[in-house]
Amino acid sequence: MARTLYQAGNVWPDRPDWLPGARLNFPLARLREIGSVVESSRYLARQMAQEVDFKQPGLIVELGPGQGAITHELFKQVSNRKQLLLIEVGGELIAELKRQFRGVSVVHDSAEWLVKHIRGRRVAAVVSSLPLRSLPDKVVHRIGVALRQVMDPQTQYIQFTYDLRPAKTAYFSGVSMEKQHSKIVWRNIPPARVDTFRLAEE
Numbered sequence: 001m002a003r004t005l006y007q008a009g010n011v012w013p014d015r016p017d018w019l020p021g022a023r024l025n026f027p028l029a030r031l032r033e034i035g036s037v038v039e040s041s042r043y044l045a046r047q048m049a050q051e052v053d054f055k056q057p058g059l060i061v062e063l064g065p066g067q068g069a070i071t072h073e074l075f076k077q078v079s080n081r082k083q084l085l086l087i088e089v090g091g092e093l094i095a096e097l098k099r100q101f102r103g104v105s106v107v108h109d110s111a112e113w114l115v116k117h118i119r120g121r122r123v124a125a126v127v128s129s130l131p132l133r134s135l136p137d138k139v140v141h142r143i144g145v146a147l148r149q150v151m152d153p154q155t156q157y158i159q160f161t162y163d164l165r166p167a168k169t170a171y172f173s174g175v176s177m178e179k180q181h182s183k184i185v186w187r188n189i190p191p192a193r194v195d196t197f198r199l200a201e202e
């Protein structure tokens with residue numbers, strides 16, 4: 001059974017009892033940031049993790065871990081927990097992420113400011129479930145600029161989207177990426193497409 005986002009907090013306590021459907025325990029003001037009311041299925045999480053080349057040296061950075069559906073798969077496969085860095089803007093999720101994933105760095109911040117958390121280390125892969133289509137353009141632009149600063153030609157950028165049509169353009173204006181691989185995961189609500197990119201040669 002898929003969990004609704006987010007059962008961690010109780011920030012919509014005034015929901016009337018007669019209202020049908022799942023209880024949505026997240027601040028409605030964050031709806032654009034969350035982009036979904038159901039967390040990723042284990043099939044989608046596994047596909048995201050399967051794209052990661054764990055043999056590459058460097059950090060594996062997860063943007064928007066939420067309740068940790070994808071983190072769970074990364075955590076199982078990473079050889080050293082210190083290699084994982086989670087960046088999540090939702091303050092209500094941080095304590096639970098830290099509790100679930102001991103030894104992993106959990107940062108409460110926006111992915112726009114990821115450069116300062118990388119602190120010059122190499123990044124092997126960025127695994128993102130950021131809702132890039134619903135975030136404000138200026139936020140997406142800043143995330144692209146930050147990615148450009150931390151990625152090298154071997155760094156993987158792995159993103160899922162609910163738009164199943166093959167992407168004609170890259171997600172970011174500030175960085176040019178080439179798609180390496182794409183796969184649709186049907187066993188998710190809704191079905192999603194996982195895309196893997198690397199920096200385009202300039």
Ligand SMILES: C[S@@+](CC[C@H](N)C(=O)[O-])C[C@H]1O[C@@H](n2cnc3c(N)ncnc32)[C@H](O)[C@@H]1O
Pocket residue numbers: 033034035036038039040063064065066067068069070087088089090109110111112129130131135139
């Ligand atoms: C669609 S949910 C995905 C949650 C989880 N990874 C999953 O797949 O079930 C998107 C997550 O991205 C987070 N998020 C949105 N904007 C962000 C930003 N600028 N920086 C970091 N996290 C962000 C949201 O708080 C939310 O947890």
